[in-house]
Amino acid sequence: MQKRKLGNSGLEVSAIGLGCMGLSFAYGPAMDRQEAIKLLRGAVVRGVTFFDTAEAYGPYKNEELLGEALAPLRQQVVIATKFGFEFDDKGGQSGTNSRPEHVRDVAEASLKRLKTDHIDLFYQHRVDPNVPIEDVAGAVKELIREGKVRHFGLSEAGAQTIRKAHAVQPVTALQSEYSLWWREPETKVFSTLEELGIGLVSYSPLGRGFLTGTINEDTSFGSGDFRNLVPRFAPEARKANQALVELIGQIAARKSVTSAQIALAWILAQKPWIVPIPGTTKLHRLEENIGAASVELTPDDLRQIEASLAAVEVKGDRYPPELQARVDR
Numbered sequence: 001m002q003k004r005k006l007g008n009s010g011l012e013v014s015a016i017g018l019g020c021m022g023l024s025f026a027y028g029p030a031m032d033r034q035e036a037i038k039l040l041r042g043a044v045v046r047g048v049t050f051f052d053t054a055e056a057y058g059p060y061k062n063e064e065l066l067g068e069a070l071a072p073l074r075q076q077v078v079i080a081t082k083f084g085f086e087f088d089d090k091g092g093q094s095g096t097n098s099r100p101e102h103v104r105d106v107a108e109a110s111l112k113r114l115k116t117d118h119i120d121l122f123y124q125h126r127v128d129p130n131v132p133i134e135d136v137a138g139a140v141k142e143l144i145r146e147g148k149v150r151h152f153g154l155s156e157a158g159a160q161t162i163r164k165a166h167a168v169q170p171v172t173a174l175q176s177e178y179s180l181w182w183r184e185p186e187t188k189v190f191s192t193l194e195e196l197g198i199g200l201v202s203y204s205p206l207g208r209g210f211l212t213g214t215i216n217e218d219t220s221f222g223s224g225d226f227r228n229l230v231p232r233f234a235p236e237a238r239k240a241n242q243a244l245v246e247l248i249g250q251i252a253a254r255k256s257v258t259s260a261q262i263a264l265a266w267i268l269a270q271k272p273w274i275v276p277i278p279g280t281t282k283l284h285r286l287e288e289n290i291g292a293a294s295v296e297l298t299p300d301d302l303r304q305i306e307a308s309l310a311a312v313e314v315k316g317d318r319y320p321p322e323l324q325a326r327v328d329r
């Protein structure tokens with residue numbers, strides 16, 4: 001697969017990474033461990049070198065899974081993980097915590113779970129309103145100095161936060177939701193990222209599955225599936241948002257590719273410093289998603305997609321109210 005560099009940092013990764021959250025967390029029960037290990041190793045064989053996890057996925061289980069699956073292939077892969085939450089006894093997130101001593105403790109624990117001596121990219125998962133971002137950047141700077149972390153990242157941070165953090169420790173990548181149905185980063189952060197030479201890692205690039213055309217208003221999600229809580233996935237919103245899926249489907253049919261491939265190829269076509277990290281639990285879909293790196297969208301295709309997007313108003317917030325406050329800080 002082609003490679004991309006995340007901003008000016010020199011960190012090179014496969015043009016399409018693998019978001020690993022759904023293997024353990026968020027979209028129903030965790031995968032069978034051996035199957036998950038097969039999928040992760042199969043991704044490396046197919047050219048994926050960029051793997052995304054977080055302390056919070058499980059919590060802990062997803063990092064442990066990656067540790068086991070990728071330890072023998074460690075030299076070939078870039079592993080990104082995230083810090084910044086507290087957890088209650090049941091593993092639920094009880095709040096943000098990016099106090100410097102906590103950042104250090106999480107790094108040490110993540111290194112053990114990931115069975116490695118360095119984290120390639122260490123993101124703050126959510127901006128912590130109680131800790132100045134300069135202190136967070138300082139804590140990561142120290143970890144980088146010690147060789148435990150190679151690159152610093154932020155997730156869902158706003159332009160001002162990015163600037164302040166970058167002044168203390170250069171930021172390699174911002175990880176934020178960005179897709180055909182969530183384009184706010186274009187107006188809110190793209191110019192800052194471009195100016196500072198920071199890459200964008202686009203999460204939920206398939207709209208948590210919706211943009212692939214495999215979900216409709218009749219789809220029922222299992223208990224424990226995060227999408228049950230997301231306003232954008234409420235049945236009436238899904239019904240309204242189907243119009244977007246249909247338009248993507250038409251473009252895909254004309255290009256003889258799949259809707260998922262259009263969704264990913266469109267992201268790749270926006271800027272050379274964006275890397276999407278679609279998640280899947282299925283090898284055939286992983287192959288399909290990787291295939292998007294070879295789909296070329298012409299200026300005409302891009303104009304047609306742009307016109308289609310302009311014709312549809314996406315309904316529903318992307319986070320439930322209690323989590324909405326944690327993004328774009």
Ligand SMILES: NC(=O)c1ccc[n+]([C@@H]2O[C@H](COP(=O)([O-])OP(=O)(O)OC[C@H]3O[C@@H](n4cnc5c(N)ncnc54)[C@H](OP(=O)(O)O)[C@@H]3O)[C@@H](O)[C@H]2O)c1
Pocket residue numbers: 018019020021022027052053125155156175176202203204205206207208209210212214260277278279280281282285286288289
């Ligand atoms: N920083 C953050 O706050 C944050 C938030 C959310 C996610 N993330 C990261 O971003 C990664 C990706 O995001 P995501 O998993 O939320 O959403 P996504 O990649 O947009 O969509 C994943 C969903 O799409 C389905 N899917 C994948 N490929 C498909 C295909 N070709 N055709 C049909 N369905 C397909 C998957 O189901 P199957 O498993 O059944 O294929 C899964 O339910 C996560 O794994 C995580 O690492 C980060």
